[in-house]
Amino acid sequence: MLEQVETIVREVAEEVVLPKFRSLTAGEIEEKSPGELVTVADRASEVLLAKRLAGLLPGAQIVGEEAVAADPGVLDRLAGDQPVWLIDPVDGTSNFAAGREPFGIMVALVRSGRPVLGVIYEPVPGAMTVAEEGSGTYVDGVRTRMGSEPLTLGELRGGILTRFLPDGVRERVEAGVSGLGAALPGFHCAAHEYREIVTGGEEFAFFWRSLPWDHAAGALIVREAGGVARRFDGTDYVVGDGRTGLLAARDQLSFELLREALVDGLPSHWVTA
Incomplete structure (x- = not known):
């Protein structure tokens, strides 16, 4: 099929x-x-x-x-x-x-x-x-399949899509980007963001809005290439669950480093919404 x-x-x-x-x-x-x-x-x-x-x-x-x-x-x-x-x-x-x-x-x-x-x-x-x-x-x-060698936070490059971030979340994310290898503005095209991750152009993409048609295909593509696509609380992305916040990363270690740098410390209603 x-x-x-x-x-x-x-x-x-x-x-x-x-x-x-x-x-x-x-x-x-x-x-x-x-x-x-x-x-x-x-x-x-x-x-x-x-x-x-x-x-x-x-x-x-x-x-x-x-x-x-x-x-x-x-x-x-x-x-x-x-x-x-x-x-x-x-x-x-x-x-x-x-x-x-x-x-x-x-x-x-x-x-x-x-x-x-x-x-x-x-x-x-x-x-x-x-x-x-x-x-x-x-x-x-x-x-x-994406590389499996461990990377440090300072080696991680990726798109951080800030357009839809609410006040409070935006400030927390912006405060955390200094330790990253690069925080890129994104391509205004989730399709290309996901291709960049699986081909090694980026190691991650950070989204706030996660409409199903923007992310279902990409989340599967990342997972099948060895990466993860998870909510900020670490749970898997489920299509149509109505939640916000999505972090796609090359591997689980990178996800954990990025979560600690960008969202740890946010009130729970932002992380589990």
Whole structure:
């Protein structure tokens, strides 16, 4: 099934996403909520992906970012026992709308809150990162596993996405970055952040907002490459649990070092929310 999903994602990118890259008119870009953009490519991509993925697994539910924007009740589908296709039709929409990279398409198959298949495709430059539970992570067809040699805090480089951090948390995180190898501003594209981690460009990514379509595929991809994707209290990321805060790291030791540096000491309601 993984190869079939890869094919579908590539085809949808070719049909409705790439033709609009750097070709959007002003009327094809909207603000669906304050600071959140959507384009005609997002909507067309989600419609096609939903239709084609539904044919792969009869009876599966579909949860797409734009469907949830129109009707938040769609998220309730994640709570059932049926498998769910989770779709991010264009991740990094602000980049895409501005005519810049990176941006991607993300699809995950979720069972009982656990992603079991994940596909991240970046149409420019045509990069495919995938994983299936128990079968490893593949980057452009080559199996990859992150390094296992221990790193110190000062050797850890990664994106810290501060845009959505509430007051109190922001100050704590900013106070803790001085010991890191590098605290990067991120790419405004979770799809690319996850690829950077599994290919060694970064060792971690720190997120506050953790919407399911942004992280289900990436969390599986990191885990299958030997890393971890956990909440700030150390528990595993569960799709659709409604919690905030997510730290993806190359290994458990790095996770613990980062958690101590960035979030230890925060009131418990921030860590377990």
